[in-house]
Amino acid sequence: MLIYGALLFWAFVCLFPIYWTVTTSFKSAIDVTQGHLVPWLDFQPDWKGWRSLGLSPDSIFETSTARAEFVSRFANSIITSVGASLLALVLGSLAAYGLSRFRYKFGWMRNDDILFFFMSQLILPPVVLALPFLVLYKALSLLDTRLGLILLYTLTALPIVIWIMRDQFNAIPVELDEAAFVDGLSVWGAFLRIVLPLAVPGMVAAFILSLVLCWNEYFFAALLTSTDAKTLPVMVASQTGSQGINWWSMAALSTAAIAPLVIVGILLERYIVSGLTTGAGK
């Protein structure tokens, strides 16, 4: 019994902020100030928050500057996070396959050193790169562009992709490659036609994990974008201060910002867990 009590308590801790945000987006001022919690029972839900974003049923067909802004930020977030995750997946899978199958020697660096070189990017705090990038991107005209963000996000996701994919390739027997060589395939033929299809589950896990990282990234986006390439977190952050007690519109915005990943989390939990636990318990 105690066990279920604890489980339910923590489930409440996890779910209440999400529940609170979703319901608040349907509240009006008086429901906020009086602290009403349960829709229909102690307050009458209303589309107020969603109307301020231009996303409620009655305003969806009218033109709305708020919606136009939201849609462009949403599109920026999708393009940068999907673009960066794909790029990281390509670069990372290639490197991981190489590290898992061949012996390299770059000067004094062997395979383990090269792997450590990639993994060591993880300890780099974003602040270290942010200001140099500000200066560099200004010179390269990459400031406030999606491409600039994609390059940086690829960098954040790359170590994790390499880590997951190397584990994935290590689990695929080398005999498969050798059989492919006997059949006359080149190194790249064996990789693309035989090994890669078997590594799809790992690729899905790596892709989703880097998607989560990139979608939620705020620090670089806040420093390196101003008008065109702003992502959703920057939009959420820029509105938190200015809204006063306009909680309904902030709640609607936050709900829209977290919804895609909450859905991904519920549907693809298996892949997220397998990606996170790569290398654990061994």
Next chain:
Amino acid sequence: MGRALIVLASLGGALILLVQILHTTGTIAAGFADWRPVLYAYLVWTVAFAVGQVMARGQRGLRALFLLPAVLFTVAVVIFPTLFGFYIASLDWNLSSFAGPHFNGLGNLIGLFNDSYYWNALGNMLFYTTAVLGEYAIAFGLALLLNAEIRGRKFFRVVFLLPLMLSPVAVSWMIGKSIMEYRFGPAATLARTLGWDNPAFFASPWIARFSIEAMDAWVSIPFIMIMLLAGLQAMPKEVLEAAKVDGAGGWQSFRHVTFPIMLPVSVTVLLIRMIFKLKLADIVINVTAGGPGGATDTVSSFIYRVYRDRSNVGYGTGLAMFYLLMIIVLLTVLLRLSRRWTQKVA
């Protein structure tokens, strides 16, 4: 043939770079409006380098081709900017002042040692990093719960994972700015009914620090929990049964069997979590902006403000570089210690 191609490409790239440098310094008139062509030149050079490798080294070149894209990408996006960062760190460069960047030597470093806000932020990092142990304790409890014989395990696992999916910025509003809001937030209302008359979560230094930590813990406990759960599930069942046969109670078998077996996983997850904790910024920037009086500042959020409010690129980079060196030293020490410690126990 392949080598010739590489040499040719390198010469071409160097030529473009040289032209652009001379153009920027004003020595010659020919050149490009911005540095973008240099980036394209680098891309062309990488392709030429890769093709040259294959032509010159055959089979070994084909193999190197797997690793090259990632290495060249990382060099361009990490190594070069970091080195460039060390250069900026030695400049006195304020973007909002009319005087351009000029060399400042160790001036930023000396300024840093006298900057009490920076040392205050470093002190806060000590608190936030130590708090990882608390997160670990809670996460271990949750992992044990999920590993027990329970119904609806799948449901609880999904629910417990959800906070990890949420963007820290959204969490800043959802929890920090609304649930913990002084007047109408449900957490404040609850605190009032429990007898705390003045539930201001962000007014006094220690309470504010704990509130920020609570939010960060909420987001990141799922990660620790998932890692520990994987470790628990990989544990051989016979060991625990043997302990039970020997008459060990629940606490005893945890203390003497489960915990020691889980030690390597624990050390790994704690290290990873600390690395991520050292980057903590989003929540602080958005909820308290470092306040009250710098009590919740992290190094990242402080440097963010140095740039945002004062446009002080040179000094900000200097602070960041010093922080990076401290992290590297700290992690090296921690890695050594943890390796020795796990070997001693195991």
